Amino acid sequence: MKTGKFELIAFLPALMAAFIVLIDRVIPSASRAMNIEIPYLSYVMAVITVVFVICAILTLFNRDYRIKFLPKVKFYTALMLLINLLNILTDKTSLLKSIYFPPLNNVLAVAVKDREMLLNCVLYSSRLLLLGILFGGAAGILTGVLIGWYKEVNYWVFPVFRFIGPMPTAIWIPIALLAFPTLLSASVFIVALSMWFPTMVQTSSGIQNVSKGYYDVARTMGASTLYQIIHIAIPAALPQIFVGLFSGITTSFITLMMAELMGSKYGIGWYINWQQQIMSYPNVWMAFLILALLCFFVLKGLFALRKKFLSWQEGIIRW
Amino acid sequence: MVKDKAANKTGRIEIVNVSKNFINQYGEIVPTVANVSLDIQPGEFVCLMGPSGCGKTTLLRTIAGLLQPSSGEIFLDGKKITGPGPERGLVFQDPELFQWMDIEHNVAFGLKARKIYQERKEDVQKYIDLVGLRGFEKAYPHHLSGGMKQRAAFARALINQPKVLLLDEPFGALDAFTRTALQERLLEIWREFGMTIVMVTHDIEEAVFLGTKIVVMSQRPTTVKQVLDDDLPRPRDRNSLEFVEMRKKILSVLDFDIFAISNQVGDEPC
Numbered sequence: 001m002k003t004g005k006f007e008l009i010a011f012l013p014a015l016m017a018a019f020i021v022l023i024d025r026v027i028p029s030a031s032r033a034m035n036i037e038i039p040y041l042s043y044v045m046a047v048i049t050v051v052f053v054i055c056a057i058l059t060l061f062n063r064d065y066r067i068k069f070l071p072k073v074k075f076y077t078a079l080m081l082l083i084n085l086l087n088i089l090t091d092k093t094s095l096l097k098s099i100y101f102p103p104l105n106n107v108l109a110v111a112v113k114d115r116e117m118l119l120n121c122v123l124y125s126s127r128l129l130l131l132g133i134l135f136g137g138a139a140g141i142l143t144g145v146l147i148g149w150y151k152e153v154n155y156w157v158f159p160v161f162r163f164i165g166p167m168p169t170a171i172w173i174p175i176a177l178l179a180f181p182t183l184l185s186a187s188v189f190i191v192a193l194s195m196w197f198p199t200m201v202q203t204s205s206g207i208q209n210v211s212k213g214y215y216d217v218a219r220t221m222g223a224s225t226l227y228q229i230i231h232i233a234i235p236a237a238l239p240q241i242f243v244g245l246f247s248g249i250t251t252s253f254i255t256l257m258m259a260e261l262m263g264s265k266y267g268i269g270w271y272i273n274w275q276q277q278i279m280s281y282p283n284v285w286m287a288f289l290i291l292a293l294l295c296f297f298v299l300k301g302l303f304a305l306r307k308k309f310l311s312w313q314e315g316i317i318r319w
Numbered sequence: 320m321v322k323d324k325a326a327n328k329t330g331r332i333e334i335v336n337v338s339k340n341f342i343n344q345y346g347e348i349v350p351t352v353a354n355v356s357l358d359i360q361p362g363e364f365v366c367l368m369g370p371s372g373c374g375k376t377t378l379l380r381t382i383a384g385l386l387q388p389s390s391g392e393i394f395l396d397g398k399k400i401t402g403p404g405p406e407r408g409l410v411f412q413d414p415e416l417f418q419w420m421d422i423e424h425n426v427a428f429g430l431k432a433r434k435i436y437q438e439r440k441e442d443v444q445k446y447i448d449l450v451g452l453r454g455f456e457k458a459y460p461h462h463l464s465g466g467m468k469q470r471a472a473f474a475r476a477l478i479n480q481p482k483v484l485l486l487d488e489p490f491g492a493l494d495a496f497t498r499t500a501l502q503e504r505l506l507e508i509w510r511e512f513g514m515t516i517v518m519v520t521h522d523i524e525e526a527v528f529l530g531t532k533i534v535v536m537s538q539r540p541t542t543v544k545q546v547l548d549d550d551l552p553r554p555r556d557r558n559s560l561e562f563v564e565m566r567k568k569i570l571s572v573l574d575f576d577i578f579a580i581s582n583q584v585g586d587e588p589c
Binding site: 211213214216217218219220221222223224227231232235236238310312315316 | 380383384385402403404405407408409411413415417418419420421428429431432433459461462475476479
């Protein structure tokens with residue numbers, strides 16, 4: 001769908017979003033017990049409709065934007081259809097059990113009702129994740145470089161790491177609580193640990209896979225060992241280091257729940273657990289949504305970094 | 320152009336009774352180079368020829384200092400070679416350009432690694448021009464053709480102003496036209512800088528066309544079979560009678576044993 005010409009299907013997502021609003025307004029809610037006065041879903045979808053209309057109009061005038069937006073039209077359209085379907089299955093017909101699958105409107109209502117608590121949770125979790133990802137990522141790259149570069153380190157240390165790495169996070173909780181002075185540092189350790197392992201594995205294997213010829217060339221040009229590590233080993237292994245960071249970040253989001261089980265006062269993971277226990281599924285779903293968005297933006301940041309550092313790869317590999 | 324007059328007098332390589340053994344995965348000793356002695360004068364263009372997998376590359380890498388001889392010594396201008404150094408530039412068959420750097424950064428690598436980039440910044444452009452890559456400074460290696468990559472690899476080695484240029488089949492992977500063009504360019508560069516060149520090649524015609532001396536080596540463990548002087552007048556005509564006769568002579572010294580060679584295919588040491 002890479003096309004330079006304007007196409008009418010640019011308006012399809014907007015149309016589908018408007019369709020959601022229409023259905024939501026016309027068909028009455030089937031689940032009277034859980035009904036909420038304010039139609040949040042209609043409001044949100046109305047805003048999304050307007051955004052999509054603006055996007056579609058932009059494709060009329062801006063060629064670069066057209067190339068960017070048109071390939072995504074299919075996905076956005078499907079997404080809108082899915083939301084519509086979910087709304088019909090839950091709020092409009094109650095075909096799905098409404099305790100576990102509450103109406104979308106109720107889920108959105110949580111974001112308004114519980115906003116202060118949720119904001120605190122997001123801030124707390126963000127701090128934990130940020131520290132965990134930074135420390136874990138840095139430790140992963142550092143240990144990965146040492147293991148990948150020095151055969152001796154690889155021989156003695158890697159088997160130990162390979163044993164430690166895949167151990168379930170739950171095992172670490174008592175150790176972390178004993179070894180670290182504060183709850184925060186213990187939680188950061190748990191998140192950092194799950195960030196560290198994939199980063200370390202990918203970094204070390206990336207460094208071991210660098211062509212020997214590069215080092216031969218560098219050595220005949222008088223490059224020191226440190227210079228070779230910084231200017232050859234690491235840049236050459238960078239594509240694989242990014243793969244490690246990517247899977248590390250994904251695992252650390254999963255570990256977040258565990259880390260926040262150790263007596264936190266706030267945090268998205270903690271919130272999900274708490275709400276699950278009191279069977280408040282609209283809140284659980286909202287928290288899941290926030291967690292997914294948080295993960296999405298962190299990964300988006302990582303991809304931006306990758307684009308900056310690995311632009312040389314364009315033309316060698318398929319992105 | 321940067322003309323290094325001193326290079327005309329330096330760049331003598333003395334290989335004294337050098338042997339190199341490898342140890343295979345079972346711990347057995349595999350002799351690869353056996354008692355090779357050669358005296359290469361400054362400014363000479365020496366071509367190493369021999370059956371595939373005989374140990375020519377091993378010898379070249381030992382001169383580069385990337386390998387240590389098992390016995391014997393190699394001297395550069397009277398100084399014993401103990402490791403790699405920028406006065407001995409190396410170009411492989413595979414250009415091995417750093418693919419995350421553009422051509423400019425690739426060529427500047429040696430200067431930066433030795434922290435002399437600030438003083439010699441301007442040389443980067445000079446050497447890019449020397450190999451005919453002006454206009455491709457910002458290009459990444461994968462955007463270049465095989466011949467252009469090899470040119471860049473030459474610029475990256477030459478910028479260090481080596482007294483000795485070690486070439487391991489540098490034109491082996493190129494098409495015939497590019498190969499001829501680069502051979503001519505290499506001759507011009509050699510005449511201009513006057514460095515010593517030691518080149519491993521499988522191409523008899525290439526050896527006769529370029530060299531001042533052709534060293535024919537034996538099967539592994541390799542020894543020097545014969546050193547032939549190639550003093551045909553330059554520019555050399557590949558179709559002249561003398562040229563063809565020289566080729567025949569080398570071929571007869573090489574004395575190819577077809578079956579021995581086919582056993583060795585793909586068995587290049589290290």
